[in-house]
Amino acid sequence: MTRFYGLLSICLFLLSVSCTQKEPAKPIRSGEIWPDNQGVHINAHGGGMLYHEGTYYWYGENKSDSTSKAMVGIMCYSSKNLTDWKNEGAVLPVELNDTTSDIIQGCIMERPKVIYNEKTKKFVMWFHLELKDKGYAAARSAVAVSDLPTGPFQYLRSGRINPGILPFDITADQRNILDTLQLEHFKEWWTPAWYEAIDKGLFLKRDLEGGQMARDMQLFVDDDGKAYHIYSSEDNLTLHIAELSEDYLSHTGKYVRLAPAGHNEAPAIFKKDGIYWMITSGCTGWDPNEARMFSAPSIWGPWTKHPNPCIGPNSELTFGGQSTFVLNIPSKKNAYMFMADIWRPKKPSDARYIWLPIQFKDGIPYIEWMDSWTLDFFNE
Numbered sequence: 001m002t003r004f005y006g007l008l009s010i011c012l013f014l015l016s017v018s019c020t021q022k023e024p025a026k027p028i029r030s031g032e033i034w035p036d037n038q039g040v041h042i043n044a045h046g047g048g049m050l051y052h053e054g055t056y057y058w059y060g061e062n063k064s065d066s067t068s069k070a071m072v073g074i075m076c077y078s079s080k081n082l083t084d085w086k087n088e089g090a091v092l093p094v095e096l097n098d099t100t101s102d103i104i105q106g107c108i109m110e111r112p113k114v115i116y117n118e119k120t121k122k123f124v125m126w127f128h129l130e131l132k133d134k135g136y137a138a139a140r141s142a143v144a145v146s147d148l149p150t151g152p153f154q155y156l157r158s159g160r161i162n163p164g165i166l167p168f169d170i171t172a173d174q175r176n177i178l179d180t181l182q183l184e185h186f187k188e189w190w191t192p193a194w195y196e197a198i199d200k201g202l203f204l205k206r207d208l209e210g211g212q213m214a215r216d217m218q219l220f221v222d223d224d225g226k227a228y229h230i231y232s233s234e235d236n237l238t239l240h241i242a243e244l245s246e247d248y249l250s251h252t253g254k255y256v257r258l259a260p261a262g263h264n265e266a267p268a269i270f271k272k273d274g275i276y277w278m279i280t281s282g283c284t285g286w287d288p289n290e291a292r293m294f295s296a297p298s299i300w301g302p303w304t305k306h307p308n309p310c311i312g313p314n315s316e317l318t319f320g321g322q323s324t325f326v327l328n329i330p331s332k333k334n335a336y337m338f339m340a341d342i343w344r345p346k347k348p349s350d351a352r353y354i355w356l357p358i359q360f361k362d363g364i365p366y367i368e369w370m371d372s373w374t375l376d377f378f379n380e
Helices: 002-020 172-180 192-200 202-206 315-320 375-379
Strands: 045-052 055-061 073-079 086-093 108-117 122-130 140-146 154-159 217-221 227-233 238-244 251-258 265-272 275-281 292-296 304-306 322-328 336-342 352-361 364-368
Touching: 045 336, 055 108, 073 108, 108 217, 122 217, 172 192, 192 202, 217 265, 227 265, 265 336, 275 322, 315 336, 315 352
Parallel strands: 045 108, 045 322, 265 322
Antiparallel strands: 045 055, 055 073, 073 086, 108 122, 122 140, 140 154, 217 227, 227 238, 238 251, 265 275, 275 292, 292 304, 322 336, 336 352, 352 364
């Protein structure tokens, strides 16, 4: 009997050890097909990530096989480990019947990002919206809200941003110059004089009454709970950083311009050791280009431009992708992950994902290509 209890104790001990052993981290392989829990390639492009109560939520555009227009809506996938993903479905589906809706099937819904408001206990989604059959002329921002991270999200409205309001940091001299700018004097685009006028606010003034354009976009919640909307404005020539209201559902009117006439889109922002970092791309349609990087001591700037942070094969084309998000992994110390999309315009649903760790040298971020890596990289 004593021998029996001894064997039983050993078995129970081994069982407890096996139950408590941590599951080995699974590899992340950029550019490959990434099946969800149903065995289907994850369809969440131009996306962003939310971590809430131990679960990661990945939101992105659903792309069909033949068009980048919104035929399904905004998707959500959930995961505990960033590698195994459950399809939560379309958390903001397109409207199928109401032809007056902004989000009728066939519109364009891009770059969805979701943030959680600690005060209201609501999940808030912003995304770039283009109206059906209007190309990219509308350049609107749209907002939706939900009680749960997996939706359903209630669509609220869309529109241009901060109508009638100038950047809060504009000086009296800059305002005087702005008043002199007239569109009819700059009918020929891409000339040195035209670029100078854009820098000084030609398109800012053009869109002042109706509100500023907003296409590729990002959301960022700072340490104090304030949230910001970063977007490509002025016909993708200038980035804007705009403060959101306390409930994250509107804009306060406080904003600045970043890199005027610099042609930046696809902003991805993060903060480390009190410094704000932003990775962007140039504007070359669906084709990849060289990443850019900026830093600032404050969300309002001044922003300093840095060289391309990517290193390794195809780094001059951001490894064939375009930035979409930087995730601060909460379970790891100083762990930041760069997320990008490899677009496939001939078959949009086949677009792939680039996920790579952000490393630092002398405090400066860089992104090195890796064929395969795991989250244990951040423990090294």
